[in-house]
Amino acid sequence: MAAYAIESEPIEPIPETSAAERVVADVQPIGALAAVAERVRDSVPLWFHTFALAPGVYTPGIARDHGYRLSVLGADRFAGRSVLDIGAFDGFYSFLAEARGARRVVAVDNEQYVDWVRARFGVTLTGGAGFRAITGLLASRVEYRRMDALDVRELGERFDVVLCFGILHRVTDPIALLQALADVLAPGGEVVLETYGSRLAADAPAIEVHEPGDVYARDDFVYWGFSPETLRRLGQIVGLDEFEVIEELEIDGHPRILALLRAAG
Ligand SMILES: C[S@@+](CC[C@H](N)C(=O)[O-])C[C@H]1O[C@@H](n2cnc3c(N)ncnc32)[C@H](O)[C@@H]1O
Numbered sequence: 001m002a003a004y005a006i007e008s009e010p011i012e013p014i015p016e017t018s019a020a021e022r023v024v025a026d027v028q029p030i031g032a033l034a035a036v037a038e039r040v041r042d043s044v045p046l047w048f049h050t051f052a053l054a055p056g057v058y059t060p061g062i063a064r065d066h067g068y069r070l071s072v073l074g075a076d077r078f079a080g081r082s083v084l085d086i087g088a089f090d091g092f093y094s095f096l097a098e099a100r101g102a103r104r105v106v107a108v109d110n111e112q113y114v115d116w117v118r119a120r121f122g123v124t125l126t127g128g129a130g131f132r133a134i135t136g137l138l139a140s141r142v143e144y145r146r147m148d149a150l151d152v153r154e155l156g157e158r159f160d161v162v163l164c165f166g167i168l169h170r171v172t173d174p175i176a177l178l179q180a181l182a183d184v185l186a187p188g189g190e191v192v193l194e195t196y197g198s199r200l201a202a203d204a205p206a207i208e209v210h211e212p213g214d215v216y217a218r219d220d221f222v223y224w225g226f227s228p229e230t231l232r233r234l235g236q237i238v239g240l241d242e243f244e245v246i247e248e249l250e251i252d253g254h255p256r257i258l259a260l261l262r263a264a265g
Contacts, residue, residue: 011122012217014046017060021050024066025058025092028099032057032137040137044130046123048113049092051134059130061090062121064252069093069165072192072246072260078102081160084184086149087167089113090130094142097163105142106159107131108149112170112221119218150180158186169196169224174207175237178261182238188265191240197248197255198225205229215254226257235261 029052032040037053041060050061073093079101085094088107097105111127118124131144147154149167162181171177181191196215198208208225215222226234232243242262249256 012120014060014121014123015062017050017058018064020065020067021061021063022052022058024070025050025052025061027070028052028092028096030054030134030137036137040133044125044133046117046121046125047090047130049090049130051090051092053137059090061092063166066092068247068249068251068256069194069258072258073097073100075100077161077192082106082157082186083161083163084108084152084155084159084181085163085165086152086181087165087170088131088144091134091142091144093163093165094131094144095134095138095140097161098138098140098142102161106155106157107142107144108147108152108155109144110148111146116216116219116221119220120216150176152180152184155184157184158189159184160186160189162189162191164191165194167195168193169226170221172223174224174226175234178234178240179238182240182263185240185263187263189263191261192258193231193261194256194258195231196222196225197257198227198230199255200225200227202227202248203229205233225255228257228259231257231259231261239263 032054034054037057047059047061051059078097082104083097083102085107088109094105094107204227212220228245235243240261244260246258
């Protein structure tokens with residue numbers, strides 16, 4: 001039924017990389033040889049993240065204006081810590097954590113994006129292709145696991161920092177996801193949360209429910225929009241009592257929210 005509702009929407013052209021994304025990419029220049037960089041860029045039919053592969057050679061990432069996330073992603077957040085990046089896609093933030101001194105980084109994705117990338121852009125992606133390409137260029141030690149974020153307890157380890165970017169609004173059960181993350185946090189650990197915001201009042205304890213395809217045409221996986229008060233209460237439900245909103249803003253016409261949730265020490 002959802003697919004029927006959006007069938008009339010045309011497939012989107014892959015957008016050009018924005019200057020703002022290149023600025024974000026430049027915080028971790030990869031420094032490959034130009035010929036290698038071009039080959040890697042062209043080996044993946046669609047990139048989510050923009051990477052600075054070599055001077056002037058960027059992957060054409062479709063994600064927009066991530067610059068606001070960087071304020072909470074300094075070396076002070078990562079140095080010497082273990083990091084779990086859920087819904088990592090091409091892994092920009094996993095590799096950033098590693099570059100900024102994390103002692104261990106695990107990236108998890110269920111590769112749900114393969115479905116919406118095909119539906120939105122008519123492109124067939126091999127799951128994890130971009131992630132593996134960048135791993136090779138960086139000789140990275142980030143561990144990639146194709147798994148559902150709801151199953152992270154199966155990793156059998158605790159993390160100091162969990163990056164939960166762009167995914168809470170894409171799971172049918174946000175409490176179950178936050179509980180799974182809370183259960184793998186080390187004492188005093190924190191979830192850095194970025195998700196789809198809400199146009200409801202900031203203190204409204206209500207979740208916006210989207211119609212299939214009304215946020216991004218042909219993408220049926222954006223279910224929810226969260227107000228700050230909603231996220232505070234969801235955090236409380238799973239035992240993450242310390243909650244701080246870092247920023248609420250509009251990106252490319254979409255409300256977004258960036259927040260921190262902390263476990264007791
Ligand atoms: C919009 S992308 C965000 C990518 C990246 N975290 C960022 O914000 O830059 C959402 C990602 O979450 C993944 N995802 C969605 N639901 C998931 C789940 N239940 N378990 C693991 N990954 C999931 C998708 O496959 C996709 O890679």
